[in-house]
Amino acid sequence: MGFDLDEDQKQLRDLAHDFAEKEIRPKAPFHDETGDWPKELLHKAYDLGLVNVHIPAEYGGLGLGALNGCILEEEMGWGCTGIATAITANSLAQAPVILAGSTEQKKKWLTPFSSEHLISAYAVTEPGAGSDVAAIQTTAVRKGDKYVLNGQKMWITGAGHANWFFVLAKTDKEAGHKGMSAFVVPRDVKGLSVGKKENNMGQRASDTRGMAFEDVEIDAANLLGKEGDGFVIAMKAFDHTRPLVAAAGVGLARAAMENAVLYAAERKAFGRPIWQHEGVGFMIADMASDIEAARLLTWKAAHQIDNNKRNTLNAAYAKRFTADMAMRVAIDAVQVFGGNGFNKEYPAEKLMRDAKIFQIYEGTSQIQRVIIARELFAK
Ligand SMILES: Cc1cc2nc3c(=O)[nH]c(=O)nc-3n(C[C@H](O)[C@H](O)[C@H](O)COP(=O)(O)OP(=O)(O)OC[C@H]3O[C@@H](n4cnc5c(N)ncnc54)[C@H](O)[C@@H]3O)c2cc1C
Numbered sequence: 001m002g003f004d005l006d007e008d009q010k011q012l013r014d015l016a017h018d019f020a021e022k023e024i025r026p027k028a029p030f031h032d033e034t035g036d037w038p039k040e041l042l043h044k045a046y047d048l049g050l051v052n053v054h055i056p057a058e059y060g061g062l063g064l065g066a067l068n069g070c071i072l073e074e075e076m077g078w079g080c081t082g083i084a085t086a087i088t089a090n091s092l093a094q095a096p097v098i099l100a101g102s103t104e105q106k107k108k109w110l111t112p113f114s115s116e117h118l119i120s121a122y123a124v125t126e127p128g129a130g131s132d133v134a135a136i137q138t139t140a141v142r143k144g145d146k147y148v149l150n151g152q153k154m155w156i157t158g159a160g161h162a163n164w165f166f167v168l169a170k171t172d173k174e175a176g177h178k179g180m181s182a183f184v185v186p187r188d189v190k191g192l193s194v195g196k197k198e199n200n201m202g203q204r205a206s207d208t209r210g211m212a213f214e215d216v217e218i219d220a221a222n223l224l225g226k227e228g229d230g231f232v233i234a235m236k237a238f239d240h241t242r243p244l245v246a247a248a249g250v251g252l253a254r255a256a257m258e259n260a261v262l263y264a265a266e267r268k269a270f271g272r273p274i275w276q277h278e279g280v281g282f283m284i285a286d287m288a289s290d291i292e293a294a295r296l297l298t299w300k301a302a303h304q305i306d307n308n309k310r311n312t313l314n315a316a317y318a319k320r321f322t323a324d325m326a327m328r329v330a331i332d333a334v335q336v337f338g339g340n341g342f343n344k345e346y347p348a349e350k351l352m353r354d355a356k357i358f359q360i361y362e363g364t365s366q367i368q369r370v371i372i373a374r375e376l377f378a379k
Contacts, residue, residue: 003296009071012064016072019048020079028080031205032350035197037161038083038205045087046117050076052090054240056098059106060114066240066302070247074295077251081354082205084248089158089206091244092362093120093166095237096182100225109164109184121162123153123185123211124234130155131367133168133231134177138213140169142227145220147171147183149191149213155361159194159209163187167213168234171227180230184222191216202353240305242315242362246298246322249358250291253326256333256351257287264336280336287329294322313375320368323358330355 005013023044031038045051054069055061064072069091076084090113097109112118129135138151149169156165165185172179185192195210225233261284264275274280297318304311330352334341341348359365 005071009068012068013071013075015048016050016075017078019045019050020075024076024079024083028083028205029350031080031083033204035199035204037197037207038086039161041083042087043117045076051087051117052094052113054091054098055094055110055113056106059110061110066243066305067299070243070298070302073244073247074251074254074298077248078255079251080205081248081252081358082203084251085157085203085206088244088248089122090118090120092122092157092237092241093162093164095240096122096166096224096233097184099236099240100182100229100233105184105221105224118163119158119161121156121158121165122237123156123159123165124168125155126152127154127210131364133234134180136168136170136180138167138169139173140171140181140183142171142220143217146217147220147223149183149185149216149218151213153211153213155198155208156211157206157208157361159211160197160207165211166224166234166237168230171230175228177231178228180234181227182224182230182233183218184224185213185216185218189216189218201356202350203357238362239310239312239315242319243298243301243305243311245358245362246294246301246315246318249322249326249355250295250298252351252355252358253287253291253294253322253329256326256330256348256355257284257291259347259351260284260287260333260336263340267338274336283332283336287332290325290329294318294325297321313372316363316368316371316375319362320365320372323365323368326355326358327352 023041027041050072053062053064057063076087097106124133126136140147140149164187167183167185168180170179171181191214193212198208264280265273267274301311301314301318304314334348334352337346337348340346
């Protein structure tokens, strides 16, 4: 067992760090202020090979593996998690195709990403069903060699720009989660509409929207796996993407801590730098040790994927711990900055707003605990 990165991983990290420092950070305040989707930055990240890194080599991707993906993601999250989420949203939609698609489906839906900067989005949540995925209402009815979809989705990251969507729908309304099926839905189908960009508290560079399906016809060949496999496919995808989300949270917390350290070394109160007051110094000590712990949990969950081990429990550990840790660290960073922490001229308040979503998307912190308890008691 080793904890050190090899030379290739260090190069990967440095490439992503450089991009985060020179490209993401200077533009992050503009995208946070305006909510403008960072199209140019996404193109640059694509040209540098920082997007779609997990698509297997036989389908035109880099096939970098989960741990390497996390190393990249931490650096981009350090730059700005709103922009990192916009860059990485593809991964969540592609994961079900990588995990459950046939060779033809993988060729059709994944290979084009190697020659063009395309966007894909993961559409599971609905206005009436988020944590309780089995309660979704969108239906898909088989008609000959087509499926006809009706329903609504909500909070879909990248929906405004996606070329195709991973969609979960009910093919049997009476069968609970066993009645759910997974589809790839191209954007340009008749009856599919996408709503306005949501005006969110944080990660404002990322695009989230509602969607509606009104008698949307898609080829039956777009069904992933068999009818009834959808729930399991969607959940397995989360096992693969939660470590990535956790890695972005580690990056955010690192950024908050670094800002707190710089500020606490400069700012004086009662005749000395504030970090020398135990109340402040200990807050920063906790930040540093929690970040280290979160990274190790994240890397372990990713390492399990790379070694073909089931990682449901570790992915939930990593997502839960990191989300709650990033929120705590960001709040404490605001505290270290005092009044300046409450002001938009300083970096801490944006980090605090951006951190909150880690406790909500890809399964809330409560749902991660539900998964952890269920896994433990199943044993
Ligand atoms: C910015 C953003 C981006 C998103 N991107 C996507 C995306 O790309 N694709 C997608 O499909 N979805 C996406 N989501 C949706 C996200 O995954 C859901 O918001 C999340 O799963 C919570 O669902 P909900 O909002 O319906 O809350 P609810 O499920 O209504 O939960 C409300 C509260 O109740 C708690 N709760 C619910 N059930 C339990 C329980 N059993 N035990 C304890 N507490 C419980 C929750 O933890 C939460 O605190 C996104 C959301 C946001 C805000």
